[in-house]
Amino acid sequence: MSRFKRRDFLKNTVMAGVGASMLDIDSAKANAQPKAQPTEIKLAASPKKIIVGGAGMGGLCCAYELMKKGHDVTVLEASPRHGGHVFTVHDGLSDGLYGDFGQEHITKPGYDKYWGYIKEFGLTAMQYPRRKNVLRRINGKFYTEAELKDPTVLKGFGFNEKEVKYLSANPWWDLESLYVNPYLDKFKDEYQPFGVGYDDWDKMPMADIYKKDGASKTAMEYLGGTKVSALFNLWNRAILKLRGVPIAPPEVFRLKDGNQMLPSAFAKRLGARVWLSTPITGIKHTDKGVTVSYKQHDEQKEMTADYYVNCIPLPAFKNIPLDPPMPPERKFIAENIAYDSYSRFVFQASSKFWEKDNLSINMDLNHPDLGDVWQSAEEVDTHRVIILGTGPGGVSPQRALAAFRELYPGKTKDTIELAISRDWTKETFAPTCERLPFAIGDLHKFWPLLIKPMGRIYFAGAGSDNLNWGTEAATRSGNRVAEEIDKA
Amino acid sequence: MSFFSPQRRKGTQRTAKVFVALIVVSFIGARVENSPPVVKISAPARGTQFSWGAMVPYKIVVEDKEDGNSAYDEIVANKVFLSIRYVGDSTVLKKGLSTELRASQDVLIAMGSTTCFNCHQMKTKLIGPSFEAIAQKYPNNDGSVQALSKKVISGTVGTWGEVQMPAHPELSVEGAQQMVRWILKNGGDVNQDHLAGIEGTFRVREKRAGDTGKAVCVITATYGDSEGKIGQHTVVLRSKD
Numbered sequence: 001m002s003r004f005k006r007r008d009f010l011k012n013t014v015m016a017g018v019g020a021s022m023l024d025i026d027s028a029k030a031n032a033q034p035k036a037q038p039t040e041i042k043l044a045a046s047p048k049k050i051i052v053g054g055a056g057m058g059g060l061c062c063a064y065e066l067m068k069k070g071h072d073v074t075v076l077e078a079s080p081r082h083g084g085h086v087f088t089v090h091d092g093l094s095d096g097l098y099g100d101f102g103q104e105h106i107t108k109p110g111y112d113k114y115w116g117y118i119k120e121f122g123l124t125a126m127q128y129p130r131r132k133n134v135l136r137r138i139n140g141k142f143y144t145e146a147e148l149k150d151p152t153v154l155k156g157f158g159f160n161e162k163e164v165k166y167l168s169a170n171p172w173w174d175l176e177s178l179y180v181n182p183y184l185d186k187f188k189d190e191y192q193p194f195g196v197g198y199d200d201w202d203k204m205p206m207a208d209i210y211k212k213d214g215a216s217k218t219a220m221e222y223l224g225g226t227k228v229s230a231l232f233n234l235w236n237r238a239i240l241k242l243r244g245v246p247i248a249p250p251e252v253f254r255l256k257d258g259n260q261m262l263p264s265a266f267a268k269r270l271g272a273r274v275w276l277s278t279p280i281t282g283i284k285h286t287d288k289g290v291t292v293s294y295k296q297h298d299e300q301k302e303m304t305a306d307y308y309v310n311c312i313p314l315p316a317f318k319n320i321p322l323d324p325p326m327p328p329e330r331k332f333i334a335e336n337i338a339y340d341s342y343s344r345f346v347f348q349a350s351s352k353f354w355e356k357d358n359l360s361i362n363m364d365l366n367h368p369d370l371g372d373v374w375q376s377a378e379e380v381d382t383h384r385v386i387i388l389g390t391g392p393g394g395v396s397p398q399r400a401l402a403a404f405r406e407l408y409p410g411k412t413k414d415t416i417e418l419a420i421s422r423d424w425t426k427e428t429f430a431p432t433c434e435r436l437p438f439a440i441g442d443l444h445k446f447w448p449l450l451i452k453p454m455g456r457i458y459f460a461g462a463g464s465d466n467l468n469w470g471t472e473a474a475t476r477s478g479n480r481v482a483e484e485i486d487k488a
Numbered sequence: 489m490s491f492f493s494p495q496r497r498k499g500t501q502r503t504a505k506v507f508v509a510l511i512v513v514s515f516i517g518a519r520v521e522n523s524p525p526v527v528k529i530s531a532p533a534r535g536t537q538f539s540w541g542a543m544v545p546y547k548i549v550v551e552d553k554e555d556g557n558s559a560y561d562e563i564v565a566n567k568v569f570l571s572i573r574y575v576g577d578s579t580v581l582k583k584g585l586s587t588e589l590r591a592s593q594d595v596l597i598a599m600g601s602t603t604c605f606n607c608h609q610m611k612t613k614l615i616g617p618s619f620e621a622i623a624q625k626y627p628n629n630d631g632s633v634q635a636l637s638k639k640v641i642s643g644t645v646g647t648w649g650e651v652q653m654p655a656h657p658e659l660s661v662e663g664a665q666q667m668v669r670w671i672l673k674n675g676g677d678v679n680q681d682h683l684a685g686i687e688g689t690f691r692v693r694e695k696r697a698g699d700t701g702k703a704v705c706v707i708t709a710t711y712g713d714s715e716g717k718i719g720q721h722t723v724v725l726r727s728k729d
Contacts (some may be wrong), residue, residue: 011646121506124719224646224650227648227649281545282545315612315613315614317687318544318612319543319689320689321542321543321544321545321689322543325541325542327541335613336613337616338613338649340615340650340651341607341615341651367652368645368652368654368655369655371652391652391654392643392651392652392653392654393603393606393607393615393654394602394603394606394607394654394656395654423606425603425605425606425607425615426566428565428685431606431614431615432614432615433608436649436651
């Protein structure tokens with residue numbers, strides 16, 4: 001197993017940070033309760049009837065935008081709750097504490113649409129210092145951020161001279177920039193990876209670029225990329241650069257009272273347009289419209305509409321019979337697109353026990369049962385604390401807690417009194433979480449078809465945008481599709 | 489909680505049974521027999537015809553006196569399997585089919601008791617690679633069986649991607665090897681597919697050379713209850729063309 005976990009750096013989800021007290025991001029107005037703006041519904045020039053499949057962030061956002069544009073929209077959700085992989089849970093936790101079982105954070109810059117909704121709905125964003133002062137366990141030993149800038153430590157790992165120089169001046173998670181930055185300026189349009197001069201690199205692994213440009217063996221191990229299309233990887237980093245977002249932004253935010261506040265705000269405004277426990281069982285489509293079959297109270301029913309917007313992740317959507325079926329090039333995407341999934345652990349402790357050891361609780365543990373931990377829900381008025389963690393599906397909360405206790409580097413006995421979890425791999429309808437990087441050669445097959453409509457069927461949701469960052473992609477694609485259908 | 493809620497009733501029933509069992513064991517020395525589960529494929533119905541490459545919705549109903557009823561979510565969905573076999577010409581229906589089915593059922597039940605089917609499917613990628621892709625990558629020999637069963641028990645990452653496969657310390661070496669052997673032997677077989685879950689859809693494979701107008705698709709639902717008793721139901725679907 002590699003010493004450094006590449007997956008921790010590829011995703012927007014798995015890093016940690018600590019400690020400072022939570023502040024409203026606009027602290028001058030911290031005491032003023034933000035006000036929601038009234039929802040304005042326009043009169044559409046040509047009102048359309050639209051069925052949205054899936055009440056996750058993408059489906060809710062797209063339906064809300066369509067409703068505001070004056071269209072008749074119905075959201076069909078298979079599971080008994082809305083919000084999808086944005087899921088805040090209070091059950092079993094004391095003193096009003098809560099844990100986010102799904103979506104973790106947003107960034108700024110980035111997440112423009114999301115920030116727009118925070119303002120529109122009068123929600124409160126909070127600083128989330130989970131990526132500050134991260135303790136990283138490498139080769140069985142914990143390192144502070146300062147230690148990971150120390151040239152002696154870096155040389156000891158086996159990094160070469162230019163890597164040591166880069167890492168002693170830049171954060172640990174940013175090593176990839178040393179190798180990708182020289183290639184990024186050629187990308188001008190974040191939705192267009194082709195025609196900038198690297199088209200052939202879709203057939204080459206990213207690791208070949210690192211090797212060609214003189215990466216050390218240690219850096220190769222850390223950066224990985226042996227199974228990722230080089231063109232995909234460079235395009236992905238170019239998107240971030242065009243948006244002004246670092247590879248793993250240290251400044252992240254979350255919503256006060258839990259990230260579920262946003263999907264709940266959408267759902268509240270959509271009202272009775274959101275139907276829960278209503279799985280879609282088939283879709284007939286022509287160039288004139290769609291007929292969606294669904295199940296409600298164990299009865300088969302049908303609904304016709306002008307358009308269907310699919311916000312169900314493709315690995316689940318591919319199991320819904322379509323008539324006519326998907327053409328082979330679409331079927332290829334549905335069968336080959338890769339997603340990750342995980343267990344989220346929520347530990348409730350009766351004190352900040354790590355402070356006695358002068359440690360940060362933002363830890364990258366690199367244990368097979370528990371990848372990382374960080375603190376959350378700091379604003380709740382109690383002496384108790386919430387520690388969140390992520391590990392693979394199939395790991396029980398007690399096993400994850402045992403991993404934490406095995407590795408915790410302090411002398412103080414922890415005060416964790418409860419461990420619960422959400423294992424997303426066990427979900428009946430949508431066990432997948434975030435879309436993974438495209439495999440070698442797949443970008444040419446996936447893009448731009450992935451976001452193009454198929455007749456009257458449109459695609460939105462976390463998997464249907466250029467960048468895979470969950471709620472960013474869901475809100476962007478939701479708006480894109482609402483706009484496209486409004487103008488169609 | 490209402491006294492009449494299914495869980496309460498289930499629990500009451502179980503307590504009563506243990507009590508009865510104790511009495512029987514103490515005074516008569518006999519054991520109360522566990523009832524085998526009743527499994528039924530409620531869709532597709534008998535006589536349904538299929539088209540090559542089409543999606544077929546299915547639903548399985550499981551009733552077990554001890555474990556509960558699938559209609560009330562009392563049966564763990566990933567412990568219920570739908571096995572699909574294709575026979576290109578039913579006039580020469582293979583005799584070995586039922587023996588082969590029995591061999592698979594034990595392994596599937598063992599796999600359903602752990603977490604395999606949360607992340608893997610037989611023919612398509614889910615969170616982990618498909619069993620078909622695994623069978624295509626590794627030759628079916630002792631070396632692969634040993635190496636892969638070790639990965640199953642201790643967990644792995646990096647062979648197929650960056651998603652961590654969890655460790656399965658609860659499995660015996662022998663049990664893990666049996667699963668791996670089954671995957672390597674059957675994963676690549678185009679004439680069989682196995683799905684976990686009580687409800688869903690399966691895609692009929694594409695038409696191949698040797699598929700006649702008399703081709704059949706034999707679907708079998710299997711559930712092994714907590715006492716090791718097995719219930720099964722088979723429906724034969726005929727080809728439309």
